[in-house]
Structures are given as C-alpha cells and as structure tokens.
Amino acid sequence: MKTIRLYLSQNAGLLLAIGMFAVIYLTYVSMHPHYGMNVVTQNINETLALIFVSMAQTVPVLVGGLDLSVGPLMTLVNCFGSVVMAGTGGSIALGIIAALALGAAGGFFNGCIVVYGRIQPIIATLATGAIYIGLALFLRPTPGGNVNGDFSWAFTNDINELGLTYGWFDDAGIFGVIPIQFIILLLIIVVVWIPFRRSTLGRGCYAIGSAEGAAYMSGVRVNRSKLAAFTLGGFFAGCAGVYLTMQMGSGNADAPQAAEYTLRSIAAVVIGGTSLFGGTGGVIGTIFGAMVLRSISFIFRVVPEDSAFGFVASPLLQPLFEGIILLLAVSLGAARVFRVRNRLSLFT
C-alpha cells in the first residue's frame, strides 16, 4: 500500500498526462464515424515527429536547461536526410545512420557550448538553432529531394504494408495491422531511453536537474552527464528529422515550422509531467503530452457540424480552443499554490 502510494505520488505528472490523453482520445474515438486501425495509423503519422521532438526537448529539460534548437535541428536532419536517404536498399540504411549521427552531433555541439562555454542552455541553443536553420538552407534553399516512394510508404504504414511493398510476406495476421511507427517508437524507448535512464549517466542527469551543486559534491560526473543529455536530445531530434524525411519524401528548410515544433515541444514536455526546473519526469510522460496536444486538434475534425457543439468545428475557432486547452492544462499545476501553508516554500 505504501509503495503504491509512493509510486502514485512520484508519477503524478505522468499519470495525469495519461489520464488527459485517455479522456481526449476516447472522446475523439467515440465521435469518429469510421474509427479503425487505418485511423490510428493516420493519427500516429501526424504525431510521431512531434513526439520525437518533444522527447528531444525532455532530456535537456531534465538537467535543468531548455533547448530552443530542437526544431531547427530536426529541420536540418530532415534536409540532410533528403539528400543522403535518396538511394535504394542499403544506401538508405546508411543514409538513415548518417542522418541520426548528424542529429546526435548537433546535440553534442549544443552540449559542448553549454558545458565548456558555460553559456545558459536557452540562449546557447537559440544561437545554435539559427546556425542549424542556416545549414539547412544551404542543403535545401528550396524544398526538394526525392526519397524512394516505396520506402516512404512502407515505413509510414502498418506492418502488412511493409511486407507487401517489399514482397517479404503477404499477411502478418493480427500483428499485421500494428502501425510501423509504433514499433519504431517502442524500439527507441527500449533500446535507447530505458538503458540511458538506468545508466550512471542517466541517473546523473536527474541528480543534476534536482541540485547541481549537490550532484557535483556527491561525485556525479556533471559535465559528462550534461553532454550525454544534450547528445541524446540531439539524437531524438535526429529521429524526428529522419521520420519527417520518410513521411514527406523530401526536405524543407522551413524556419516557421521549426519554431512551431520547438514551442510545441515545450508544451508537450510540461503537459507530460516533466518539471521545467529539471530533475523530475521523463520521456514516457512527454510522449503522452505530445499525443494530448495532437488529439486536441483531432477532435475538432470529427465534431458533427449540426450538433449542439457544432460551432467548435469551425476551423476559425480551432487555434483559440487549442490555446485555451493548453493554458488550462498547464494551469493545473497551480493547484499547489492553494495548498501551501507557507508562501516561502513557493520560491524554491
């Protein structure tokens, strides 16, 4: 009983995010006229890039810094990917590895400036973000690129389509309807995030986020953990870029889109229960945070126009409702203000 209560209190943010996602998404499902696995595939297709960018934001936030370059880095990897992933077969695989490596390198560069340059992350990444957009513009002054259509199709649909496209198998049965994006995401969590979270480096990141001085005094290798956090963030941004390349089949150095992804990633991190001051949270909550953000906009598509709430289906009102829901979601954290006995405890 005590352990359950402890688990609940330690993961309140994550559970709240899951709850919010469940309510919003179930509303969407119940209103959708033709709900099925193809709708799920379509939904996750629209969400995965945001999920990866938000994961990229989470890791630097855990060590107590904000990364304004996640969107631009995603854009850079997208443009780079549209160049190196353009072949067929093995060269695509090499291209993906190169693109992911570029993402990690971008994150490592951010980390070096933050750790060795001792510049505040938010302002260091504002500057590197401009650099990444600049480099992306060199690669793709105009949108373009030609990624293999079969490959694009196979990796942005369900498992059956993957088998059909390459002639590997016809029907994978019940597993065949699972969207491939879901497998990709699961793989990255299991292979990358969970080992990192359990490693000394990962625990060091949480320690630094809670109290950097105390972490240093306890022998945490602060610099190494911070570098690892930013590099991992860059890797996740690289995943977003690679996925965007697969989805679009081309590269586009779109600065406004990059900025929008960055801002949304901050919102997703906060809704996912990670503290902007660092030290608590994780990418699992963030995934749900990103899905909450996207599901909100899904709902507006399926509200029947002749119902009592038909007026919210107007596309003109969508940004307003999205904003209000975002504001309400982040204001939920204000509840603690009304519980504290001593206002002094608010300042720490």
Add this chain to the structure above:
Amino acid sequence: MPFGLKVDKPILLGSAFIVIILAVGTAYTLTTQGTATFLSPTYLLQQLHFGAFLGVTAAGMMMVILLGHIDLSVPWTLAASAMLATAIGGLLGDVTCIGVGLAVGLFNGIGVAFLRVPSMIFTLGVNTVLLGLMVMLTGGHAPQSAATDLMLFLGRDRSFGFLPHSVVVWAAVSAVLVFMLTRTPLGRYMYAIGNKEAAAYLSGVRTRMVIVAAFVMCSLCAAIAGLALAGYSARAYQAMGDQYLLPSIAAVVLGGTNILGGRGRYSGTVVGVILIVLLQSVLSVMQMEEGWRQVIYGAVIIVMLLVYGRGQRVES
C-alpha cells in the same frame, strides 16, 4: 556600484563589435560600389528608424528577463494589439492598442505571479490564445487593417526632415524605464527578485505585485511597438510580431543581462539591439545568402557570449 557610470564589458565589447560590423560593411561597399553607404547619416537613421521597433520590444523583454522570467507572448501581443487597433480605427483604436497590451500583461502577470505557472509555458499558452482570438476575429472576413493617423505619425513620419518619430518613441520608452530601474524602489525590487525571490519576499517586498508590474511593462512595450510598426508598414497583419521574439531575447542577453535574472544594465540592451539590427542589415546589403546570414547571426551570439557571458562553474 551597479548603477554607476562605469562602462562594463558587454557594453564595451558590443560597441566594439558594432564598429567592426560597420568597418567590414564599409570595406565591402568601398570595394564594390566605391561608396561608404554604411557611414552615411541617411543609412544610419534609416536603421535606427527600423531598429526602434526591436528596441521597444527588447526594452519590455528586458523587464521580465531581469526577474528571471521570459515572455513568449510578445509576437501575438504585438500583432493582436495592432490588428484590433486598426480594425476599430481612429483614436479609439489607438486606445484599444494600449488597452490590449495592458490586459495581456495583467493576465500574464497574474498567471506567473499568483498561479506560479512557469512563465515560459504560461506566456506560450497566452500567445496561442491570442493567435486563436485573432484568427477567429479576422479569419472569416477582412476587417480594416489600414494604419490609424497616430500609427503613421509614430511609425512612419519624421520631423525636420530627418528625425524618425519611432526613434523618439524608443528614446521616451527608454527614458521612462531607465528612470524606473535606477531611481525608483520598483527598479531595486526587480533586481532583488531576479537575484533571490525568497530573500526579496522575506525583506517585505510585495514580490507578486512587482512581477505583475514587469509583465505589464513588457506587454505595454510590445503594444507600443505594434502601434508604431503598423504605422511603418501602413497596415497591421498577422505575422507582424513573429520576427521580434528571438531577436529581442538575443538583444537583451547580448547586452549583458543575465538570462536567469538579477543582473543587467539598460544601456546594454540598447547596444544589443543596434548590434543585431546592423548585423542583419549589413549582411543583407552584402547580398549574403540566407543560410550564411543565419549561421553568422548564431555564431556572433555564441562568440560574444563566450567572451563575456560565461557563467560560474557550479561546485558546491
């Protein structure tokens, strides 16, 4: 003595860099066109005319950064106030513009100071709501977006044939803020809260009211910039605030203000604004590719901060 006349490192280096930018630009124009365009008073006044909008925005941004907060709602505060003002038109429109700034600032301030939602995320939400409101109001039909007389007077017109009124607005806003920062208790409280909010609270400062005041100042500055910018471009449009958010933060930080709050001088922000405006202008006159411009812009920020903005190593 933080308020003395001693010139500090960021301001000195920023000014030196401005000279370097102008020297490089002049060398370029001398070799290609044989004229020193960048040193002509007409060109410099033109840059100040346009830079004043960033100057006013950055001045407001500095007020919240001094507290260790940030205001991401600036782009749509600027756009919404200008758009509503032009839609109503006339003197009432101008009053509305300032009113919108006041209201957004109060709302931000209450959310950050009383609900204690992190400013980064609360103002981000407010930005989205303002965007939504403007899309709702202007999406279906096209309301009037022509600038009012006051906007044209402030943003476009010049006196005596050379003095742009936008520069006068910038100077007036600056004078008020400098007086407030250095000569009033409010200014002292802002530095105190930026350094350690708990200590300021225990010293009897009504910290919540100070935070609200700072956010109101920031949004008011954004609204004033919107008023003048709408005059400059003769109309209000949706994306008018977008290119002011990150440059205004960069200008404040380049001017030596600590992004975590508590330290920074107003003159530094002015130097930061002039630096950014001149850098962008010189790069575009040199017909640099957009990619290079972004890379150089980012590199300049990093290099300048490496020279003077390095924080303390955390060791205890």
